[in-house]
Amino acid sequence: VEEGGRPRMLIAKPDRKGKLSAATAWRVVSRTGNHAVLELSPETGRMHQIRAHLMGAGCPILGDHLYGTGQRSADRLMLHAQSLEITHPDGERRTFSAPVPSEFERVATRLGLALEYGT
Template sequence: MTRNREIPAISPEDLALVQGMVLHEDNSLIAFNKPAGLAVQAGSGVARSLDGLMAAFSRSNGKRPRLVHRLDQGTSGVIVAAKTQPVAAKLSEAFAGRGVQKTYLALVKGRLPPAETGVADAALVKVEEGGKARMIIARPDRKGAQAARTGWRVLARQGEFALMQMSPETGRMHQIRVHLMALGCPILGDALYGEGQATAPRLMLHAARLDLAHPEGGRRVLEAPVPEDFRAAAGAAGIQAGL
């Protein structure tokens, strides 16, 4: 949680938006179902961000929840914020130390793998192209390269389209997107690593499930329902099963 900050005004529309996104709330954390298109953090050209909307949950002393991990702006699904600094430290450590099991759903198109399950194990490195940052597959010994592993499972196939379940073991920037591109089947709607809007109006990647150690003990499973536009894209691709 952020402290010693003046509580900014939040519009009734933004208040309704962020309150409607809450999946779970307890004394330690809040889980949200982030819609595709909403940025997680403020930046150049970003008019609204989930971090900014945390003002809706500010205490009278100015403290507010703190997001402990990220999702790409185009990705929908479950994301977690901590209510206190100790909880934020515990959750951040869990995400960094692979103590959180993450499950994503992706609609893909291309040269599908013949196997039903597998692991993409390829190091990534960040590069700048045209003023934009992106990740590429790199040799493990390349300067700046980061190890990256993503488990995958094909849930349904239809021609060159598939619904895939992705289980990243590491949390590198754009990891799932790059690994799927490297497999030969980028995510529908991915403008950076795929065909962009030629295949879908937005990135068809959904953070469906988080299984994490709760700061107060035990484990907590947090799930976000599949958005209607994701279901519609799957239907358009002829995929009916798996959702």
């Protein structure tokens, strides 16, 4: 689906032609009120998969102007790849990690959320 010239994924009904399956494993890391920190692991690699799944579940990502509520909830998309694991062309599995951005820490503190990944 395209909205305003930007591609956007949707949650398809079972009988929709051309649909592709997508699966995302998840767990709640911390929660307070209407906000939560989630650890998400996409099991497939569809475009915007995590964003579309969370929108479809009624819990869009803070700062998501494409799949979110339309309200300015954060200055940036609060989605971070803590680690990525790939099979390198040489056949070896490689893992790349990145620290949590300071903006995430500020938003989590403001909302009373704990950032404890990989536990």
